[in-house]
Amino acid sequence: MTGTEPVAEAESGARPAARVEGRDAILEAAAAAFTERGYTATTIDDIADRLGATKGRVYHYYRSKADIFLDIHRYAMQRMLDVVTPLAQGGDPPEARIAAMVRAHAILLMTSFPFQRVSVQGLERHLAGRVTERQRAALDGVIRMRDAYEGLFVRVLEEGVAAGTFRPLVPRRAVKPILGSLNWLTVWYRPRPREEAAAQALIADEMVEFVVRGLRP
Amino acid sequence: MTGTEPVAEAESGARPAARVEGRDAILEAAAAAFTERGYTATTIDDIADRLGATKGRVYHYYRSKADIFLDIHRYAMQRMLDVVTPLAQGGDPPEARIAAMVRAHAILLMTSFPFQRVSVQGLERHLAGRVTERQRAALDGVIRMRDAYEGLFVRVLEEGVAAGTFRPLVPRRAVKPILGSLNWLTVWYRPRPREEAAAQALIADEMVEFVVRGLRP
Numbered sequence: 417m418t419g420t421e422p423v424a425e426a427e428s429g430a431r432p433a434a435r436v437e438g439r440d441a442i443l444e445a446a447a448a449a450f451t452e453r454g455y456t457a458t459t460i461d462d463i464a465d466r467l468g469a470t471k472g473r474v475y476h477y478y479r480s481k482a483d484i485f486l487d488i489h490r491y492a493m494q495r496m497l498d499v500v501t502p503l504a505q506g507g508d509p510p511e512a513r514i515a516a517m518v519r520a521h522a523i524l525l526m527t528s529f530p531f532q533r534v535s536v537q538g539l540e541r542h543l544a545g546r547v548t549e550r551q552r553a554a555l556d557g558v559i560r561m562r563d564a565y566e567g568l569f570v571r572v573l574e575e576g577v578a579a580g581t582f583r584p585l586v587p588r589r590a591v592k593p594i595l596g597s598l599n600w601l602t603v604w605y606r607p608r609p610r611e612e613a614a615a616q617a618l619i620a621d622e623m624v625e626f627v628v629r630g631l632r633p
Numbered sequence: 634m635t636g637t638e639p640v641a642e643a644e645s646g647a648r649p650a651a652r653v654e655g656r657d658a659i660l661e662a663a664a665a666a667f668t669e670r671g672y673t674a675t676t677i678d679d680i681a682d683r684l685g686a687t688k689g690r691v692y693h694y695y696r697s698k699a700d701i702f703l704d705i706h707r708y709a710m711q712r713m714l715d716v717v718t719p720l721a722q723g724g725d726p727p728e729a730r731i732a733a734m735v736r737a738h739a740i741l742l743m744t745s746f747p748f749q750r751v752s753v754q755g756l757e758r759h760l761a762g763r764v765t766e767r768q769r770a771a772l773d774g775v776i777r778m779r780d781a782y783e784g785l786f787v788r789v790l791e792e793g794v795a796a797g798t799f800r801p802l803v804p805r806r807a808v809k810p811i812l813g814s815l816n817w818l819t820v821w822y823r824p825r826p827r828e829e830a831a832a833q834a835l836i837a838d839e840m841v842e843f844v845v846r847g848l849r850p
Binding site for chain 2: 456585586592596618623
């Protein structure tokens with residue numbers, strides 16, 4: 417799931433409407449549209465156009481643009497949790513686990529770009545004060561997922577400090593520059609058509625080196 | 634210059650209109666408004682209201698909201714360059730210089746919040762495709778300043794690698810997680826009324842530790 421596949425498929429002309437198989441395709445098309453045009457400027461029509469579908473098809477799944485936006489966040493956070501939770505809770509020493517978590521996070525940001533980009537950047541900014549009660553509950557749910565995700569890193573940091581593997585840092589404070597060094601990817605990184613996997617691996621390598629050394633005593 | 638002072642002063646009722654002494658007050662009020670309401674939702678009226686001034690007063694200095702937005706970026710980047718350039722070019726060893734640069738960058742982000750927040754986050758996002766030729770030139774100018782700023786860090790990294798003080802990293806790649814760990818502050822950090830300086834110092838300390846150790850051989 418790269419966020420661009422459905423668009424490419426729709427542009428190939430192969431029964432575009434049939435590509436709208438459900439929510440996933442809508443979310444991917446919407447993430448691409450939000451990234452290109454910004455949330456405010458994007459309309460349901462833009463999202464439908466990217467899918468080669470009608471507006472009605474989009475409304476079959478979602479009541480509003482805000483609902484789509486929220487579901488992108490929910491889905492993207494769930495992907496992160498699904499991938500990183502087993503790495504956080506494995507039996508390896510804390511340094512090896514943090515390294516695996518950092519690598520997985522970085523790779524997921526790059527391979528699910530622009531999906532993760534929309535998720536990582538500014539949830540509250542666009543929706544603050546303009547949400548229904550139901551959307552507010554969804555927003556709170558996403559914020560809880562995000563807190564749980566940060567908690568995965570905090571707990572490995574705590575273990576590493578207790579074991580003396582990491583310097584005597586304050587986990588809740590140290591987790592911020594760790595996630596920052598990763599999430600800032602969504603600001604400067606742009607996927608390139610060629611050599612993508614190799615280039616992504618080099619970026620992830622540097623992130624792992626930087627974070628792991630940054631935690632050592 | 635914290636971005637909130639003029640608002641507090643205007644709210645004190647002391648001749649609010651007289652507070653509009655020039656561009657600086659407008660930029661600070663606008664940064665606060667953009668942070669609170671988002672760029673799209675903010676109007677020139679909102680900015681004037683915060684200043685206790687008329688819309689005409691704002692238009693005396695700026696032709697449009699986009700011009701104010703661009704000038705916030707220009708001014709905030711110039712502040713960063715003014716503060717960090719002497720630290721980058723001083724005679725200390727590379728590690729001491731990077732430490733001073735990281736600390737100054739972190740403190741400036743926190744003390745000039747929301748001014749720096751607007752600057753650090755999403756310049757292109759709001760203006761892409763909707764700018765006049767003159768605004769395009771201003772935008773290019775800001776992007777050049779940003780590149781120059783990143784270049785300050787890259788050169789100190791190069792020196793440190795050449796001297797063997799830093800591990801054999803690729804400076805243009807390693808600079809990204811460094812600036813990311815710092816700039817992500819603008820996403821999670823919120824100024825608090827009490828104990829601000831002490832709390833900010835602890836955050837900056839952790840950033841310095843993290844970055845400096847992340848670069849060691």
